[in-house]
Amino acid sequence: MKNRRLRQPHLRFAFLITLWMLATGSLRAAAPGTKPATTWFERSLVGMEVGPTGAQFGYSDPQDTRYCARFDGREIVRRCVAAHCEYVVIWARDGDYAYYDSALLPKAPGLGARDPLRETVEEARSRQLPVIAYCVVQQGGHYLAAHPEFAMRGADGKVIGGRFCLNSGYLDAMKQIVAEQLAYGIDGFHIDMLDQGFGPPYGCWCDACREQFAAEFGKPLPKGVTWDEDWDRLLEFRYRSSERFEKALHAHIKSLNPRATVDFNYHGNPPFSFEVGQRPVQHAGNADFVTGETGVWGFSALGVGLNAEFYRAATPGRPFQVAIQRGVRMYHDQTTRPLADLRWELLTLLAHGAFVTCVDKTAFDGSLDPVAYDRLGAAFADALARRAHFGQTPVADVGIWFSSRTRDWVGRERPAEWFTSFQGAQKAMFYEHIPWGVALDENVTLGLLKRFPVVMLPNSGILSDRELALLTQYVQEGGKLIVTGLSGCYDRWGRLQEKSSLEGLVGARLVRKLDSLDNWVRFSSKVGIAVPSEPPRRPGRDTAPGRDLRGETADNWPFLVKGPAAVFEPTTAQPIGELLKPHRTVRQQQGKEGTEWPLSVDAPVGPALLINPLGKGMVLSFASSPDFATASEHHIVEARRLLVNAVRFLHPAARVRITAPANVEAVVTDDPPTRTLRVHLLGYHAPPQTTPAKERPYVLPALLEDVPLFRATLECSFPIKGVKAFNRSTGLKRRGQRVEVTVNDVHEAIAVKY
Numbered sequence: 236m237k238n239r240r241l242r243q244p245h246l247r248f249a250f251l252i253t254l255w256m257l258a259t260g261s262l263r264a265a266a267p268g269t270k271p272a273t274t275w276f277e278r279s280l281v282g283m284e285v286g287p288t289g290a291q292f293g294y295s296d297p298q299d300t301r302y303c304a305r306f307d308g309r310e311i312v313r314r315c316v317a318a319h320c321e322y323v324v325i326w327a328r329d330g331d332y333a334y335y336d337s338a339l340l341p342k343a344p345g346l347g348a349r350d351p352l353r354e355t356v357e358e359a360r361s362r363q364l365p366v367i368a369y370c371v372v373q374q375g376g377h378y379l380a381a382h383p384e385f386a387m388r389g390a391d392g393k394v395i396g397g398r399f400c401l402n403s404g405y406l407d408a409m410k411q412i413v414a415e416q417l418a419y420g421i422d423g424f425h426i427d428m429l430d431q432g433f434g435p436p437y438g439c440w441c442d443a444c445r446e447q448f449a450a451e452f453g454k455p456l457p458k459g460v461t462w463d464e465d466w467d468r469l470l471e472f473r474y475r476s477s478e479r480f481e482k483a484l485h486a487h488i489k490s491l492n493p494r495a496t497v498d499f500n501y502h503g504n505p506p507f508s509f510e511v512g513q514r515p516v517q518h519a520g521n522a523d524f525v526t527g528e529t530g531v532w533g534f535s536a537l538g539v540g541l542n543a544e545f546y547r548a549a550t551p552g553r554p555f556q557v558a559i560q561r562g563v564r565m566y567h568d569q570t571t572r573p574l575a576d577l578r579w580e581l582l583t584l585l586a587h588g589a590f591v592t593c594v595d596k597t598a599f600d601g602s603l604d605p606v607a608y609d610r611l612g613a614a615f616a617d618a619l620a621r622r623a624h625f626g627q628t629p630v631a632d633v634g635i636w637f638s639s640r641t642r643d644w645v646g647r648e649r650p651a652e653w654f655t656s657f658q659g660a661q662k663a664m665f666y667e668h669i670p671w672g673v674a675l676d677e678n679v680t681l682g683l684l685k686r687f688p689v690v691m692l693p694n695s696g697i698l699s700d701r702e703l704a705l706l707t708q709y710v711q712e713g714g715k716l717i718v719t720g721l722s723g724c725y726d727r728w729g730r731l732q733e734k735s736s737l738e739g740l741v742g743a744r745l746v747r748k749l750d751s752l753d754n755w756v757r758f759s760s761k762v763g764i765a766v767p768s769e770p771p772r773r774p775g776r777d778t779a780p781g782r783d784l785r786g787e788t789a790d791n792w793p794f795l796v797k798g799p800a801a802v803f804e805p806t807t808a809q810p811i812g813e814l815l816k817p818h819r820t821v822r823q824q825q826g827k828e829g830t831e832w833p834l835s836v837d838a839p840v841g842p843a844l845l846i847n848p849l850g851k852g853m854v855l856s857f858a859s860s861p862d863f864a865t866a867s868e869h870h871i872v873e874a875r876r877l878l879v880n881a882v883r884f885l886h887p888a889a890r891v892r893i894t895a896p897a898n899v900e901a902v903v904t905d906d907p908p909t910r911t912l913r914v915h916l917l918g919y920h921a922p923p924q925t926t927p928a929k930e931r932p933y934v935l936p937a938l939l940e941d942v943p944l945f946r947a948t949l950e951c952s953f954p955i956k957g958v959k960a961f962n963r964s965t966g967l968k969r970r971g972q973r974v975e976v977t978v979n980d981v982h983e984a985i986a987v988k989y
């Protein structure tokens with residue numbers, strides 16, 4: 236395996252570079268242009284988390300001495316160091332056991348007299364490898380069974396299986412547990428599972444929560460899920476409970492050892508919603524840095540970059556960690572992904588500015604899979620060789636707005652449907668190589684908005700007065716806003732309003748929401764296309780906005796833009812194109828037949844687009860939801876292009892315009908001190924799958940086995956002073972301000988000097 240791997244030119248090069256870096260001790264040097272790193276998480280790119288397999292479902296047999304019999308801290312450290320890890324996260328506590336000599340918790344049965352936490356700390360000390368203890372908060376198992384007083388309860392008063400209540404007094408128990416682990420001389424904690432559950436029944440209605448809620452709100456807990464003011468208070472109470480617990484645990488650890496780092500595993504991003512008890516910003520910043528998870532196995536290929544940018548937005552200016560795993564399908568599954576697959580995910584995250592922990596779940600007896608460490612070692616060596624290309628300032632032409640209030644009150648108990656618009660906006664930008672970032676309602680400022688030439692509101696139904704004022708100022712001072720579907724059409728409680736909050740920005744009145752999702756759009760050179768007062772123009776092209784926005788779509792051709800839509804009546808906006816409702820059969824009209832499957836186009840009901848120049852900026856609104864359409868099951872290319880054409884229409888002078896296949900992701904960063912614009916190109920080249928055994932046709936993506944071969948073109952808006960590729964296998968041609976590359980790898984970083 237090893238020889239075959241090194242025969243690939245980019246890896247042979249990476250291997251040589253790594254040897255050189257190891258020899259010169261430069262593996263831990265900070266990237267140029269960044270301030271000197273002081274703590275392990277500021278200077279690290281890659282690490283491992285190692286934990287056992289066999290107690291993950293809780294309530295494992297405490298007499299089974301085979302479990303963890305070979306879980307060996309010294310061996311784990313040696314393997315991690317050989318694999319070029321810059322830190323190790325070692326399993327110290329789960330819902331069943333401690334993996335050290337604890338006075339508070341039962342010890343994993345196979346360990347006998349051994350203490351893997353002590354072994355890890357001792358072995359790592361001589362190698363200057365930081366050791367982070369993995370410690371859970373939520374997990375059903377022997378500890379919860381022994382402490383029923385900490386159990387979460389549902390609205391019916393019954394215990395919710397497997398969950399701790401964060402207000403129950405469990406915090407004091409956790410403080411004692413972390414103190415025990417700190418005494419080993421660890422460098423920090425990775426604290427996992429701070430959720431309040433991942434679905435119904437929701438908690439908590441225990442006596443402690445009843446008492447505390449009454450003290451805070453002067454009212455009794457609501458009777459259940461009511462989606463009214465009482466429920467709003469309960470959601471707030473749940474958020475506050477999580478925040479108090481996190482802050483108190485963090486403060487306690489710092490009081491015992493101010494140098495020990497703390498990070499909490501985070502579930503504030505899609506697909507998670509209110510049930511977890513985390514708001515995107517409120518719960519990301521309560522520790523030294525945030526950690527989240529990606530993985531095609533659970534969060535899609537597009538989720539890798541999306542999660543990284545979400546964590547960045549939730550904790551601006553701070554390092555953020557992303558956990559990936561070595562297994563094919565799910566943690567603990569005893570499989571190892573191919574090298575290309577591991578490298579693609581790792582390098583995608585590094586390109587987005589994250590540092591990355593790869594999770595290895597050992598065999599039942601605690602032994603390690605040598606092939607997994609060989610592959611990860613190759614992936615990490617390659618990543619470290621590219622270190623100088625990571626960590627620069629992101630360049631984003633588009634900021635995709637995420638409204639947590641809309642998540643909770645429009646998404647309610649079906650948030651995935653609402654997430655479709657946010658995720659579709661990101662998918663469209665990815666496929667078309669428009670650099671994007673995330674803007675979160677909780678921490679958005681005018682300065683943050685102004686970093687994005689274009690801001691997109693993907694069905695952001697609920698907008699507060701503060702947010703509306705910021706968006707208005709952003710546009711008036713030159714910002715470009717894209718609005719889709721029912722943005723601004725809901726009140727604080729998620730009820731449809733008669734008047735859109737965005738009326739002044741959109742320049743049109745809300746007439747009615749369409750009941751259908753299978754809505755249509757048509758552009759015709761004869762109908763509804765006119766030139767707005769001051770269209771942005773690109774020299775040398777036919778720049779009638781209707782044509783620009785329509786792109787290559789055939790004249791007078793209706794096409795499906797699946798998703799929420801509304802009829803708007805322009806006041807100050809210029810209408811373009813037509814929104815058309817779908818046909819409904821008689822049986823559908825009688826309510827006897829479903830409408831899940833799209834039906835053909837019927838009649839026009841309003842304009843498709845509205846362009847409203849305002850102050851120095853402009854608002855472009857879609858009456859339909861091309862973002863929703865893009866992530867829906869009825870995605871057509873034309874729907875996606877509407878969104879992309881809108882971005883290019885509003886922001887024609889991007890610093891770099893990238894052309895590449897749709898399966899190539901582009902991440903753009905800037906390094907002003909060295910005047911270097913970097914374009915990371917990441918090729919996601921998954922082979923086809925066959926029919927699944929269940930839930931056809933919902934296939935899981937295949938693993939990447941080969942490195943792709945693809946072409947890309949970068950057209951820069953500035954004179955190029957020099958351009959370099961990282962991989963020696965990359966073909967590179969420069970013609971004026973245009974660079975053409977042929978890449979034969981999952982990752983390339985093109986550095987363009989300006």
Ligand SMILES: [Zn+2]
Nearest residue numbers: 400439441444
């Ligand atoms: Zn409770």
